[in-house]
Amino acid sequence: MLIASIAVLAAANVLNNRVAPRLAPLTSAAATAALVAMARRSGASWAELGFEHPRRGALTGGVLAAGVAAVYTAGVALPATRRLFRDERALSLSHARALEEALIQVPFGTVLLEEVGFRGALYGMLRRAHGTAAATAVSSALFGLWHVLPAIDMARANPSLGALTAGERPGPLATGRVVAGSVLSTGAAGVLFCELRRRAGLLAPAMLHTATNSLGYLFARLAAKPSPEG
16 A cells, blocks of 8 residues: 555656646545545554644644744845745746635645645554654655655746755756755655644644745745835
8 A cells, every 4th residue: 555655646746747737636636535545445544644633733733834924024024035935936927826826726736635645644554554753754755755846846937046055057956956955855844744743633734834835925926026125
């Protein structure tokens, strides 16, 4: 079941990032259902899949989401970090499409599958078989690798990240370093999300994840506006 689950995630990753991005909510819903079915068939309970502690998860997730908004606000306000929020993928969208991304594509096309897939089904099956440490390490490493394709797109859409990471003009080396940095940072985020899931259920990391991604569309537009200092 574990290998089959990884295969489902890999297929969904290619479909969502390269084949049919606009259909990501449908692809992710189908993949999520398949992963949950496989995990349940392997013997995992709903609690082992992270469907527990809804009130604690909502409170924890709400506080963390507010923290994300505060950090983004500070980042856009500071000239030194403002340009890092400028993402041409977000800026090229109409207001309607940006709302679609923030309110539909992110929660249902990205967060649903990533949280239920990595922190729910995959983590639950690994934890049953190998313990908490192994479940956290393996699911987080795979979560980092999951972001290779999105990181390539991010490097192309935000040249400032590539230049900052590589210390030179954007190019293949800069893109490679952005991808490596994204894999490492999202892998580390996966560890945090696993701990949140262990302590407060899936809702807490799902809310933090949604805030991190969805608010990015708003703050990309804010970063593109002229700063108060000129």
